[in-house]
Amino acid sequence: MKISQVAQKYGLSIDTVRYYEKAGLIDPVAKNESGRKVYQEKEMRRINFIKCMRQAGMSIENIKMYVDLFHEGLDTIPERKTILENQLKKLMHQQEELDNQIGFLEDKIANYEQTLVKREKARKEIENI
Amino acid sequence: MKISQVAQKYGLSIDTVRYYEKAGLIDPVAKNESGRKVYQEKEMRRINFIKCMRQAGMSIENIKMYVDLFHEGLDTIPERKTILENQLKKLMHQQEELDNQIGFLEDKIANYEQTLVKREKARKEIENI
DNA sequence: ATTTGACATGGAGTCGACTCCATTTGATAA
DNA sequence: TTATCAAATGGAGTCGACTCCATGTCAAAT
Known part of the structure:
Protein backbone atom coordinates (compact mmCIF):
# COMPACT_ATOMS: atom_id res chain seq x y z
CA MET A 1 0.00 0.00 0.00
CA LYS A 2 1.17 3.52 -0.70
CA ILE A 3 1.15 6.30 1.79
CA SER A 4 -1.98 8.01 0.45
CA GLN A 5 -3.94 4.79 0.85
CA VAL A 6 -2.66 4.19 4.35
CA ALA A 7 -3.57 7.72 5.36
CA GLN A 8 -7.01 7.26 3.87
CA LYS A 9 -7.54 3.90 5.53
CA TYR A 10 -6.72 5.15 9.01
CA GLY A 11 -8.15 8.62 8.72
CA LEU A 12 -4.79 10.32 9.11
CA SER A 13 -3.08 12.90 6.95
CA ILE A 14 -0.13 11.84 4.82
CA ASP A 15 1.99 14.25 6.81
CA THR A 16 0.97 12.63 10.03
CA VAL A 17 1.93 9.19 8.78
CA ARG A 18 5.33 10.52 7.77
CA TYR A 19 5.63 12.31 11.08
CA TYR A 20 5.11 9.06 12.96
CA GLU A 21 7.96 7.54 11.05
CA LYS A 22 10.20 10.54 11.65
CA ALA A 23 9.38 10.28 15.34
CA GLY A 24 10.43 6.65 15.39
CA LEU A 25 6.99 5.21 16.08
CA ILE A 26 7.13 3.29 12.81
CA ASP A 27 10.29 1.56 11.62
CA PRO A 28 11.78 2.92 8.39
CA VAL A 29 9.44 1.89 5.61
CA ALA A 30 10.95 0.03 2.65
CA LYS A 31 10.72 1.67 -0.77
CA ASN A 32 10.10 0.32 -4.26
CA GLU A 33 12.41 0.83 -7.28
CA SER A 34 11.18 4.36 -7.83
CA GLY A 35 11.78 5.46 -4.27
CA ARG A 36 8.19 5.36 -3.01
CA LYS A 37 7.41 3.91 0.38
CA VAL A 38 5.46 0.70 0.38
CA TYR A 39 3.53 -0.08 3.54
CA GLN A 40 3.17 -3.72 4.52
CA GLU A 41 0.93 -5.50 6.98
CA LYS A 42 3.45 -4.90 9.74
CA GLU A 43 3.47 -1.14 9.31
CA MET A 44 -0.28 -1.05 9.01
CA ARG A 45 -0.73 -2.82 12.32
CA ARG A 46 1.70 -0.43 13.90
CA ILE A 47 -0.18 2.56 12.56
CA ASN A 48 -3.43 1.17 13.83
CA PHE A 49 -1.86 0.69 17.23
CA ILE A 50 -0.53 4.25 17.27
CA MET A 58 -1.08 8.66 25.08
CA SER A 59 1.69 11.08 24.14
CA ILE A 60 4.01 10.48 21.20
CA GLU A 61 6.86 10.21 23.67
CA ASN A 62 5.16 7.43 25.60
CA ILE A 63 4.18 5.55 22.49
CA LYS A 64 7.82 5.78 21.45
CA MET A 65 8.91 4.25 24.75
CA TYR A 66 6.39 1.50 24.31
CA VAL A 67 7.54 0.77 20.77
CA ASP A 68 11.16 0.73 21.86
CA LEU A 69 10.33 -1.82 24.55
CA PHE A 70 8.46 -3.85 21.99
CA HIS A 71 11.63 -4.02 19.92
CA GLU A 72 13.51 -5.42 22.87
CA GLY A 73 11.33 -8.49 22.90
CA LEU A 74 9.00 -10.42 25.15
CA ASP A 75 10.91 -9.75 28.34
CA THR A 76 9.67 -6.18 28.29
CA ILE A 77 6.04 -7.17 28.55
CA PRO A 78 5.78 -6.19 32.22
CA GLU A 79 7.18 -2.75 31.47
CA ARG A 80 4.84 -2.28 28.55
CA LYS A 81 1.96 -3.29 30.75
CA THR A 82 3.04 -0.67 33.27
CA ILE A 83 2.93 2.03 30.60
CA LEU A 84 -0.62 1.03 29.75
CA GLU A 85 -1.62 0.93 33.39
CA ASN A 86 -0.26 4.40 33.98
CA GLN A 87 -2.18 5.68 31.00
CA LEU A 88 -5.29 4.01 32.35
CA LYS A 89 -4.81 5.72 35.70
CA LYS A 90 -4.48 9.05 33.94
CA LEU A 91 -7.71 8.49 32.03
CA MET A 92 -9.59 7.45 35.15
CA HIS A 93 -8.43 10.58 36.86
CA GLN A 94 -9.56 12.63 33.89
CA GLN A 95 -12.89 10.91 34.12
CA GLU A 96 -13.36 12.05 37.70
CA GLU A 97 -12.47 15.60 36.82
CA LEU A 98 -14.79 15.54 33.86
CA ASP A 99 -17.64 14.44 36.09
CA ASN A 100 -17.01 17.38 38.39
CA GLN A 101 -16.80 19.81 35.53
CA ILE A 102 -20.03 18.53 34.07
CA GLY A 103 -21.72 18.93 37.43
CA PHE A 104 -20.42 22.46 37.71
CA LEU A 105 -21.70 23.47 34.31
CA GLU A 106 -25.07 21.84 34.88
CA ASP A 107 -25.49 23.85 38.05
CA LYS A 108 -24.52 27.06 36.35
CA ILE A 109 -26.92 26.42 33.49
CA ALA A 110 -29.73 25.57 35.90
CA ASN A 111 -29.00 28.86 37.58
CA TYR A 112 -29.45 30.79 34.36
CA GLU A 113 -32.63 28.87 33.74
CA GLN A 114 -33.95 30.15 37.04
CA THR A 115 -32.91 33.69 36.28
CA LEU A 116 -34.65 33.59 32.94
CA VAL A 117 -37.85 32.23 34.47
CA LYS A 118 -37.81 34.98 37.08
CA ARG A 119 -37.25 37.68 34.50
CA GLU A 120 -40.11 36.37 32.44
CA LYS A 121 -42.39 36.39 35.46
CA ALA A 122 -41.40 39.93 36.33
CA ARG A 123 -42.07 41.01 32.76
CA LYS A 124 -45.56 39.52 32.87
CA GLU A 125 -46.35 41.25 36.17
CA ILE A 126 -45.42 44.57 34.69
CA GLU A 127 -47.71 43.91 31.77
CA ASN A 128 -50.54 43.28 34.20
CA ILE A 129 -50.41 46.71 35.77
CA MET B 1 -5.08 42.63 47.32
CA LYS B 2 -1.89 42.66 45.34
CA ILE B 3 -1.18 40.39 42.43
CA SER B 4 1.02 37.96 44.33
CA GLN B 5 -1.74 37.37 46.86
CA VAL B 6 -4.35 36.89 44.19
CA ALA B 7 -2.15 34.38 42.38
CA GLN B 8 -1.54 32.55 45.64
CA LYS B 9 -5.21 32.53 46.57
CA TYR B 10 -6.34 31.01 43.29
CA GLY B 11 -3.39 28.77 42.65
CA LEU B 12 -2.33 30.63 39.51
CA SER B 13 1.00 32.12 38.57
CA ILE B 14 1.39 35.88 38.59
CA ASP B 15 2.07 35.72 34.88
CA THR B 16 -1.17 33.90 34.31
CA VAL B 17 -3.16 36.51 36.17
CA ARG B 18 -1.54 39.22 34.08
CA TYR B 19 -2.15 37.19 30.97
CA TYR B 20 -5.87 37.01 31.72
CA GLU B 21 -5.96 40.77 31.90
CA LYS B 22 -3.99 41.16 28.68
CA ALA B 23 -6.41 38.78 27.01
CA GLY B 24 -9.35 40.89 28.11
CA LEU B 25 -10.86 38.36 30.50
CA ILE B 26 -10.38 40.78 33.38
CA ASP B 27 -11.09 44.49 33.04
CA PRO B 28 -8.08 46.79 33.46
CA VAL B 29 -7.16 46.69 37.13
CA ALA B 30 -6.86 50.00 38.97
CA LYS B 31 -3.48 50.92 40.46
CA ASN B 32 -2.40 52.65 43.65
CA GLU B 33 -0.19 55.79 43.84
CA SER B 34 2.97 53.81 43.22
CA GLY B 35 1.68 52.10 40.12
CA ARG B 36 0.88 48.68 41.57
CA LYS B 37 -2.31 46.90 40.65
CA VAL B 38 -4.85 46.52 43.41
CA TYR B 39 -7.36 43.73 42.99
CA GLN B 40 -10.84 44.28 44.39
CA GLU B 41 -13.72 41.94 45.10
CA LYS B 42 -14.95 42.34 41.54
CA GLU B 43 -11.69 41.20 39.96
CA MET B 44 -11.39 38.34 42.40
CA ARG B 45 -14.78 36.98 41.49
CA ARG B 46 -13.90 37.24 37.84
CA ILE B 47 -10.67 35.36 38.35
CA ASN B 48 -12.49 32.66 40.25
CA PHE B 49 -14.97 32.38 37.40
CA ILE B 50 -12.19 32.13 34.83
CA MET B 58 -13.41 26.23 28.14
CA SER B 59 -10.97 28.04 25.85
CA ILE B 60 -9.72 31.54 26.56
CA GLU B 61 -11.48 32.67 23.43
CA ASN B 62 -14.83 31.37 24.61
CA ILE B 63 -14.40 32.81 28.06
CA LYS B 64 -13.67 36.12 26.37
CA MET B 65 -16.90 35.89 24.40
CA TYR B 66 -18.77 35.11 27.56
CA VAL B 67 -17.22 38.03 29.41
CA ASP B 68 -18.00 40.38 26.55
CA LEU B 69 -21.62 39.30 26.62
CA PHE B 70 -21.65 39.82 30.35
CA HIS B 71 -20.60 43.43 29.77
CA GLU B 72 -23.52 43.95 27.48
CA GLY B 73 -25.93 43.31 30.30
CA LEU B 74 -28.80 41.07 31.27
CA ASP B 75 -30.23 40.75 27.80
CA THR B 76 -27.33 38.49 26.83
CA ILE B 77 -28.20 35.84 29.39
CA PRO B 78 -29.65 33.48 26.78
CA GLU B 79 -26.49 33.72 24.70
CA ARG B 80 -24.29 33.13 27.71
CA LYS B 81 -26.38 30.14 28.60
CA THR B 82 -25.85 28.80 25.09
CA ILE B 83 -22.09 29.06 25.50
CA LEU B 84 -22.30 27.04 28.69
CA GLU B 85 -24.57 24.49 27.08
CA ASN B 86 -22.19 24.03 24.20
CA GLN B 87 -19.33 23.51 26.59
CA LEU B 88 -21.42 20.98 28.47
CA LYS B 89 -22.10 19.10 25.26
CA LYS B 90 -18.40 19.02 24.53
CA LEU B 91 -17.63 17.61 27.94
CA MET B 92 -20.32 14.96 27.66
CA HIS B 93 -18.88 13.92 24.34
CA GLN B 94 -15.43 13.75 25.87
CA GLN B 95 -16.88 11.61 28.61
CA GLU B 96 -18.14 9.07 26.11
CA GLU B 97 -14.80 8.94 24.37
CA LEU B 98 -13.00 8.59 27.65
CA ASP B 99 -15.20 5.62 28.52
CA ASN B 100 -14.27 3.93 25.26
CA GLN B 101 -10.59 4.62 25.71
CA ILE B 102 -10.67 3.23 29.23
CA GLY B 103 -12.36 0.08 27.96
CA PHE B 104 -9.76 -0.27 25.25
CA LEU B 105 -6.87 0.04 27.66
CA GLU B 106 -8.45 -2.34 30.14
CA ASP B 107 -8.77 -4.96 27.43
CA LYS B 108 -5.21 -4.48 26.32
CA ILE B 109 -3.95 -4.78 29.87
CA ALA B 110 -6.02 -7.89 30.49
CA ASN B 111 -4.46 -9.31 27.38
CA TYR B 112 -0.98 -8.76 28.71
CA GLU B 113 -2.05 -10.30 31.98
CA GLN B 114 -3.02 -13.43 30.07
CA THR B 115 0.24 -13.50 28.20
CA LEU B 116 2.22 -13.19 31.39
CA VAL B 117 0.26 -15.99 33.03
CA LYS B 118 0.84 -18.24 30.04
CA ARG B 119 4.56 -17.50 29.97
CA GLU B 120 4.81 -18.27 33.65
CA LYS B 121 3.02 -21.56 33.16
CA ALA B 122 5.32 -22.49 30.29
CA ARG B 123 8.33 -21.64 32.42
CA LYS B 124 7.14 -23.93 35.19
CA GLU B 125 6.56 -26.79 32.79
CA ILE B 126 10.10 -26.52 31.53
CA GLU B 127 11.35 -26.61 35.07
CA ASN B 128 9.45 -29.83 35.60
CA ILE B 129 11.24 -31.73 32.84
C1' DA C 1 23.18 55.71 49.96
C1' DT C 2 22.56 51.61 48.04
C1' DT C 3 21.01 47.13 47.81
C1' DT C 4 17.11 44.16 47.74
C1' DG C 5 12.65 42.75 46.45
C1' DA C 6 8.10 43.03 44.50
C1' DC C 7 5.88 44.63 40.64
C1' DA C 8 4.91 46.63 35.69
C1' DT C 9 5.42 46.13 30.70
C1' DG C 10 6.24 44.57 25.98
C1' DG C 11 7.68 41.11 23.65
C1' DA C 12 10.00 36.64 22.95
C1' DG C 13 10.16 31.72 23.90
C1' DT C 14 8.10 27.04 24.99
C1' DC C 15 5.63 22.73 24.32
C1' DG C 16 3.33 18.92 21.76
C1' DA C 17 1.53 17.32 17.74
C1' DC C 18 1.09 18.17 13.94
C1' DT C 19 0.79 20.88 9.26
C1' DC C 20 2.67 23.39 5.59
C1' DC C 21 6.24 24.73 2.23
C1' DA C 22 9.88 24.57 -1.28
C1' DT C 23 12.29 21.70 -3.90
C1' DT C 24 13.29 17.50 -6.22
C1' DT C 25 12.23 13.12 -8.51
C1' DG C 26 9.97 9.60 -10.90
C1' DA C 27 5.75 7.98 -13.37
C1' DT C 28 1.97 8.68 -16.20
C1' DA C 29 -1.40 11.15 -19.28
C1' DA C 30 -2.22 14.12 -23.25
C1' DT D 1 7.49 15.55 -25.11
C1' DT D 2 5.83 18.19 -22.03
C1' DA D 3 2.67 18.93 -18.50
C1' DT D 4 0.60 16.99 -14.48
C1' DC D 5 0.70 14.08 -10.34
C1' DA D 6 1.97 11.72 -6.37
C1' DA D 7 5.40 11.29 -3.39
C1' DA D 8 10.03 12.21 -0.79
C1' DT D 9 12.73 15.27 2.19
C1' DG D 10 14.33 18.79 5.38
C1' DG D 11 12.97 22.33 7.66
C1' DA D 12 9.83 26.09 8.92
C1' DG D 13 5.35 27.48 10.66
C1' DT D 14 1.02 26.98 13.59
C1' DC D 15 -1.92 26.87 17.65
C1' DG D 16 -3.33 27.70 22.51
C1' DA D 17 -2.10 28.84 26.89
C1' DC D 18 0.89 30.05 29.10
C1' DT D 19 5.90 31.19 30.83
C1' DC D 20 10.05 33.62 30.71
C1' DC D 21 13.06 37.62 29.94
C1' DA D 22 15.01 42.30 29.89
C1' DT D 23 14.35 46.54 31.52
C1' DG D 24 12.52 49.99 34.42
C1' DT D 25 10.20 51.86 38.77
C1' DC D 26 9.23 52.34 43.46
C1' DA D 27 9.57 51.46 48.44
C1' DA D 28 11.54 49.45 52.32
C1' DA D 29 15.61 47.50 54.61
C1' DT D 30 20.59 47.97 55.58
Missing part, protein backbone atom coordinates in the same frame (compact mmCIF):
# COMPACT_ATOMS: atom_id res chain seq x y z
CA LYS A 51 -3.93 5.54 16.31
CA CYS A 52 -5.59 3.67 19.17
CA MET A 53 -3.02 4.88 21.63
CA ARG A 54 -3.31 8.46 20.47
CA GLN A 55 -7.05 8.22 20.87
CA ALA A 56 -6.45 6.85 24.34
CA GLY A 57 -4.58 10.09 24.98
CA LYS B 51 -10.52 29.44 36.85
CA CYS B 52 -13.69 27.39 37.02
CA MET B 53 -14.28 27.77 33.31
CA ARG B 54 -10.73 26.82 32.45
CA GLN B 55 -11.10 23.76 34.62
CA ALA B 56 -14.29 23.00 32.77
CA GLY B 57 -12.14 23.00 29.64
Whole structure:
Protein backbone atom coordinates (compact mmCIF):
# COMPACT_ATOMS: atom_id res chain seq x y z
CA MET A 1 0.00 0.00 0.00
CA LYS A 2 1.17 3.52 -0.70
CA ILE A 3 1.15 6.30 1.79
CA SER A 4 -1.98 8.01 0.45
CA GLN A 5 -3.94 4.79 0.85
CA VAL A 6 -2.66 4.19 4.35
CA ALA A 7 -3.57 7.72 5.36
CA GLN A 8 -7.01 7.26 3.87
CA LYS A 9 -7.54 3.90 5.53
CA TYR A 10 -6.72 5.15 9.01
CA GLY A 11 -8.15 8.62 8.72
CA LEU A 12 -4.79 10.32 9.11
CA SER A 13 -3.08 12.90 6.95
CA ILE A 14 -0.13 11.84 4.82
CA ASP A 15 1.99 14.25 6.81
CA THR A 16 0.97 12.63 10.03
CA VAL A 17 1.93 9.19 8.78
CA ARG A 18 5.33 10.52 7.77
CA TYR A 19 5.63 12.31 11.08
CA TYR A 20 5.11 9.06 12.96
CA GLU A 21 7.96 7.54 11.05
CA LYS A 22 10.20 10.54 11.65
CA ALA A 23 9.38 10.28 15.34
CA GLY A 24 10.43 6.65 15.39
CA LEU A 25 6.99 5.21 16.08
CA ILE A 26 7.13 3.29 12.81
CA ASP A 27 10.29 1.56 11.62
CA PRO A 28 11.78 2.92 8.39
CA VAL A 29 9.44 1.89 5.61
CA ALA A 30 10.95 0.03 2.65
CA LYS A 31 10.72 1.67 -0.77
CA ASN A 32 10.10 0.32 -4.26
CA GLU A 33 12.41 0.83 -7.28
CA SER A 34 11.18 4.36 -7.83
CA GLY A 35 11.78 5.46 -4.27
CA ARG A 36 8.19 5.36 -3.01
CA LYS A 37 7.41 3.91 0.38
CA VAL A 38 5.46 0.70 0.38
CA TYR A 39 3.53 -0.08 3.54
CA GLN A 40 3.17 -3.72 4.52
CA GLU A 41 0.93 -5.50 6.98
CA LYS A 42 3.45 -4.90 9.74
CA GLU A 43 3.47 -1.14 9.31
CA MET A 44 -0.28 -1.05 9.01
CA ARG A 45 -0.73 -2.82 12.32
CA ARG A 46 1.70 -0.43 13.90
CA ILE A 47 -0.18 2.56 12.56
CA ASN A 48 -3.43 1.17 13.83
CA PHE A 49 -1.86 0.69 17.23
CA ILE A 50 -0.53 4.25 17.27
CA LYS A 51 -3.93 5.54 16.31
CA CYS A 52 -5.59 3.67 19.17
CA MET A 53 -3.02 4.88 21.63
CA ARG A 54 -3.31 8.46 20.47
CA GLN A 55 -7.05 8.22 20.87
CA ALA A 56 -6.45 6.85 24.34
CA GLY A 57 -4.58 10.09 24.98
CA MET A 58 -1.08 8.66 25.08
CA SER A 59 1.69 11.08 24.14
CA ILE A 60 4.01 10.48 21.20
CA GLU A 61 6.86 10.21 23.67
CA ASN A 62 5.16 7.43 25.60
CA ILE A 63 4.18 5.55 22.49
CA LYS A 64 7.82 5.78 21.45
CA MET A 65 8.91 4.25 24.75
CA TYR A 66 6.39 1.50 24.31
CA VAL A 67 7.54 0.77 20.77
CA ASP A 68 11.16 0.73 21.86
CA LEU A 69 10.33 -1.82 24.55
CA PHE A 70 8.46 -3.85 21.99
CA HIS A 71 11.63 -4.02 19.92
CA GLU A 72 13.51 -5.42 22.87
CA GLY A 73 11.33 -8.49 22.90
CA LEU A 74 9.00 -10.42 25.15
CA ASP A 75 10.91 -9.75 28.34
CA THR A 76 9.67 -6.18 28.29
CA ILE A 77 6.04 -7.17 28.55
CA PRO A 78 5.78 -6.19 32.22
CA GLU A 79 7.18 -2.75 31.47
CA ARG A 80 4.84 -2.28 28.55
CA LYS A 81 1.96 -3.29 30.75
CA THR A 82 3.04 -0.67 33.27
CA ILE A 83 2.93 2.03 30.60
CA LEU A 84 -0.62 1.03 29.75
CA GLU A 85 -1.62 0.93 33.39
CA ASN A 86 -0.26 4.40 33.98
CA GLN A 87 -2.18 5.68 31.00
CA LEU A 88 -5.29 4.01 32.35
CA LYS A 89 -4.81 5.72 35.70
CA LYS A 90 -4.48 9.05 33.94
CA LEU A 91 -7.71 8.49 32.03
CA MET A 92 -9.59 7.45 35.15
CA HIS A 93 -8.43 10.58 36.86
CA GLN A 94 -9.56 12.63 33.89
CA GLN A 95 -12.89 10.91 34.12
CA GLU A 96 -13.36 12.05 37.70
CA GLU A 97 -12.47 15.60 36.82
CA LEU A 98 -14.79 15.54 33.86
CA ASP A 99 -17.64 14.44 36.09
CA ASN A 100 -17.01 17.38 38.39
CA GLN A 101 -16.80 19.81 35.53
CA ILE A 102 -20.03 18.53 34.07
CA GLY A 103 -21.72 18.93 37.43
CA PHE A 104 -20.42 22.46 37.71
CA LEU A 105 -21.70 23.47 34.31
CA GLU A 106 -25.07 21.84 34.88
CA ASP A 107 -25.49 23.85 38.05
CA LYS A 108 -24.52 27.06 36.35
CA ILE A 109 -26.92 26.42 33.49
CA ALA A 110 -29.73 25.57 35.90
CA ASN A 111 -29.00 28.86 37.58
CA TYR A 112 -29.45 30.79 34.36
CA GLU A 113 -32.63 28.87 33.74
CA GLN A 114 -33.95 30.15 37.04
CA THR A 115 -32.91 33.69 36.28
CA LEU A 116 -34.65 33.59 32.94
CA VAL A 117 -37.85 32.23 34.47
CA LYS A 118 -37.81 34.98 37.08
CA ARG A 119 -37.25 37.68 34.50
CA GLU A 120 -40.11 36.37 32.44
CA LYS A 121 -42.39 36.39 35.46
CA ALA A 122 -41.40 39.93 36.33
CA ARG A 123 -42.07 41.01 32.76
CA LYS A 124 -45.56 39.52 32.87
CA GLU A 125 -46.35 41.25 36.17
CA ILE A 126 -45.42 44.57 34.69
CA GLU A 127 -47.71 43.91 31.77
CA ASN A 128 -50.54 43.28 34.20
CA ILE A 129 -50.41 46.71 35.77
CA MET B 1 -5.08 42.63 47.32
CA LYS B 2 -1.89 42.66 45.34
CA ILE B 3 -1.18 40.39 42.43
CA SER B 4 1.02 37.96 44.33
CA GLN B 5 -1.74 37.37 46.86
CA VAL B 6 -4.35 36.89 44.19
CA ALA B 7 -2.15 34.38 42.38
CA GLN B 8 -1.54 32.55 45.64
CA LYS B 9 -5.21 32.53 46.57
CA TYR B 10 -6.34 31.01 43.29
CA GLY B 11 -3.39 28.77 42.65
CA LEU B 12 -2.33 30.63 39.51
CA SER B 13 1.00 32.12 38.57
CA ILE B 14 1.39 35.88 38.59
CA ASP B 15 2.07 35.72 34.88
CA THR B 16 -1.17 33.90 34.31
CA VAL B 17 -3.16 36.51 36.17
CA ARG B 18 -1.54 39.22 34.08
CA TYR B 19 -2.15 37.19 30.97
CA TYR B 20 -5.87 37.01 31.72
CA GLU B 21 -5.96 40.77 31.90
CA LYS B 22 -3.99 41.16 28.68
CA ALA B 23 -6.41 38.78 27.01
CA GLY B 24 -9.35 40.89 28.11
CA LEU B 25 -10.86 38.36 30.50
CA ILE B 26 -10.38 40.78 33.38
CA ASP B 27 -11.09 44.49 33.04
CA PRO B 28 -8.08 46.79 33.46
CA VAL B 29 -7.16 46.69 37.13
CA ALA B 30 -6.86 50.00 38.97
CA LYS B 31 -3.48 50.92 40.46
CA ASN B 32 -2.40 52.65 43.65
CA GLU B 33 -0.19 55.79 43.84
CA SER B 34 2.97 53.81 43.22
CA GLY B 35 1.68 52.10 40.12
CA ARG B 36 0.88 48.68 41.57
CA LYS B 37 -2.31 46.90 40.65
CA VAL B 38 -4.85 46.52 43.41
CA TYR B 39 -7.36 43.73 42.99
CA GLN B 40 -10.84 44.28 44.39
CA GLU B 41 -13.72 41.94 45.10
CA LYS B 42 -14.95 42.34 41.54
CA GLU B 43 -11.69 41.20 39.96
CA MET B 44 -11.39 38.34 42.40
CA ARG B 45 -14.78 36.98 41.49
CA ARG B 46 -13.90 37.24 37.84
CA ILE B 47 -10.67 35.36 38.35
CA ASN B 48 -12.49 32.66 40.25
CA PHE B 49 -14.97 32.38 37.40
CA ILE B 50 -12.19 32.13 34.83
CA LYS B 51 -10.52 29.44 36.85
CA CYS B 52 -13.69 27.39 37.02
CA MET B 53 -14.28 27.77 33.31
CA ARG B 54 -10.73 26.82 32.45
CA GLN B 55 -11.10 23.76 34.62
CA ALA B 56 -14.29 23.00 32.77
CA GLY B 57 -12.14 23.00 29.64
CA MET B 58 -13.41 26.23 28.14
CA SER B 59 -10.97 28.04 25.85
CA ILE B 60 -9.72 31.54 26.56
CA GLU B 61 -11.48 32.67 23.43
CA ASN B 62 -14.83 31.37 24.61
CA ILE B 63 -14.40 32.81 28.06
CA LYS B 64 -13.67 36.12 26.37
CA MET B 65 -16.90 35.89 24.40
CA TYR B 66 -18.77 35.11 27.56
CA VAL B 67 -17.22 38.03 29.41
CA ASP B 68 -18.00 40.38 26.55
CA LEU B 69 -21.62 39.30 26.62
CA PHE B 70 -21.65 39.82 30.35
CA HIS B 71 -20.60 43.43 29.77
CA GLU B 72 -23.52 43.95 27.48
CA GLY B 73 -25.93 43.31 30.30
CA LEU B 74 -28.80 41.07 31.27
CA ASP B 75 -30.23 40.75 27.80
CA THR B 76 -27.33 38.49 26.83
CA ILE B 77 -28.20 35.84 29.39
CA PRO B 78 -29.65 33.48 26.78
CA GLU B 79 -26.49 33.72 24.70
CA ARG B 80 -24.29 33.13 27.71
CA LYS B 81 -26.38 30.14 28.60
CA THR B 82 -25.85 28.80 25.09
CA ILE B 83 -22.09 29.06 25.50
CA LEU B 84 -22.30 27.04 28.69
CA GLU B 85 -24.57 24.49 27.08
CA ASN B 86 -22.19 24.03 24.20
CA GLN B 87 -19.33 23.51 26.59
CA LEU B 88 -21.42 20.98 28.47
CA LYS B 89 -22.10 19.10 25.26
CA LYS B 90 -18.40 19.02 24.53
CA LEU B 91 -17.63 17.61 27.94
CA MET B 92 -20.32 14.96 27.66
CA HIS B 93 -18.88 13.92 24.34
CA GLN B 94 -15.43 13.75 25.87
CA GLN B 95 -16.88 11.61 28.61
CA GLU B 96 -18.14 9.07 26.11
CA GLU B 97 -14.80 8.94 24.37
CA LEU B 98 -13.00 8.59 27.65
CA ASP B 99 -15.20 5.62 28.52
CA ASN B 100 -14.27 3.93 25.26
CA GLN B 101 -10.59 4.62 25.71
CA ILE B 102 -10.67 3.23 29.23
CA GLY B 103 -12.36 0.08 27.96
CA PHE B 104 -9.76 -0.27 25.25
CA LEU B 105 -6.87 0.04 27.66
CA GLU B 106 -8.45 -2.34 30.14
CA ASP B 107 -8.77 -4.96 27.43
CA LYS B 108 -5.21 -4.48 26.32
CA ILE B 109 -3.95 -4.78 29.87
CA ALA B 110 -6.02 -7.89 30.49
CA ASN B 111 -4.46 -9.31 27.38
CA TYR B 112 -0.98 -8.76 28.71
CA GLU B 113 -2.05 -10.30 31.98
CA GLN B 114 -3.02 -13.43 30.07
CA THR B 115 0.24 -13.50 28.20
CA LEU B 116 2.22 -13.19 31.39
CA VAL B 117 0.26 -15.99 33.03
CA LYS B 118 0.84 -18.24 30.04
CA ARG B 119 4.56 -17.50 29.97
CA GLU B 120 4.81 -18.27 33.65
CA LYS B 121 3.02 -21.56 33.16
CA ALA B 122 5.32 -22.49 30.29
CA ARG B 123 8.33 -21.64 32.42
CA LYS B 124 7.14 -23.93 35.19
CA GLU B 125 6.56 -26.79 32.79
CA ILE B 126 10.10 -26.52 31.53
CA GLU B 127 11.35 -26.61 35.07
CA ASN B 128 9.45 -29.83 35.60
CA ILE B 129 11.24 -31.73 32.84
C1' DA C 1 23.18 55.71 49.96
C1' DT C 2 22.56 51.61 48.04
C1' DT C 3 21.01 47.13 47.81
C1' DT C 4 17.11 44.16 47.74
C1' DG C 5 12.65 42.75 46.45
C1' DA C 6 8.10 43.03 44.50
C1' DC C 7 5.88 44.63 40.64
C1' DA C 8 4.91 46.63 35.69
C1' DT C 9 5.42 46.13 30.70
C1' DG C 10 6.24 44.57 25.98
C1' DG C 11 7.68 41.11 23.65
C1' DA C 12 10.00 36.64 22.95
C1' DG C 13 10.16 31.72 23.90
C1' DT C 14 8.10 27.04 24.99
C1' DC C 15 5.63 22.73 24.32
C1' DG C 16 3.33 18.92 21.76
C1' DA C 17 1.53 17.32 17.74
C1' DC C 18 1.09 18.17 13.94
C1' DT C 19 0.79 20.88 9.26
C1' DC C 20 2.67 23.39 5.59
C1' DC C 21 6.24 24.73 2.23
C1' DA C 22 9.88 24.57 -1.28
C1' DT C 23 12.29 21.70 -3.90
C1' DT C 24 13.29 17.50 -6.22
C1' DT C 25 12.23 13.12 -8.51
C1' DG C 26 9.97 9.60 -10.90
C1' DA C 27 5.75 7.98 -13.37
C1' DT C 28 1.97 8.68 -16.20
C1' DA C 29 -1.40 11.15 -19.28
C1' DA C 30 -2.22 14.12 -23.25
C1' DT D 1 7.49 15.55 -25.11
C1' DT D 2 5.83 18.19 -22.03
C1' DA D 3 2.67 18.93 -18.50
C1' DT D 4 0.60 16.99 -14.48
C1' DC D 5 0.70 14.08 -10.34
C1' DA D 6 1.97 11.72 -6.37
C1' DA D 7 5.40 11.29 -3.39
C1' DA D 8 10.03 12.21 -0.79
C1' DT D 9 12.73 15.27 2.19
C1' DG D 10 14.33 18.79 5.38
C1' DG D 11 12.97 22.33 7.66
C1' DA D 12 9.83 26.09 8.92
C1' DG D 13 5.35 27.48 10.66
C1' DT D 14 1.02 26.98 13.59
C1' DC D 15 -1.92 26.87 17.65
C1' DG D 16 -3.33 27.70 22.51
C1' DA D 17 -2.10 28.84 26.89
C1' DC D 18 0.89 30.05 29.10
C1' DT D 19 5.90 31.19 30.83
C1' DC D 20 10.05 33.62 30.71
C1' DC D 21 13.06 37.62 29.94
C1' DA D 22 15.01 42.30 29.89
C1' DT D 23 14.35 46.54 31.52
C1' DG D 24 12.52 49.99 34.42
C1' DT D 25 10.20 51.86 38.77
C1' DC D 26 9.23 52.34 43.46
C1' DA D 27 9.57 51.46 48.44
C1' DA D 28 11.54 49.45 52.32
C1' DA D 29 15.61 47.50 54.61
C1' DT D 30 20.59 47.97 55.58
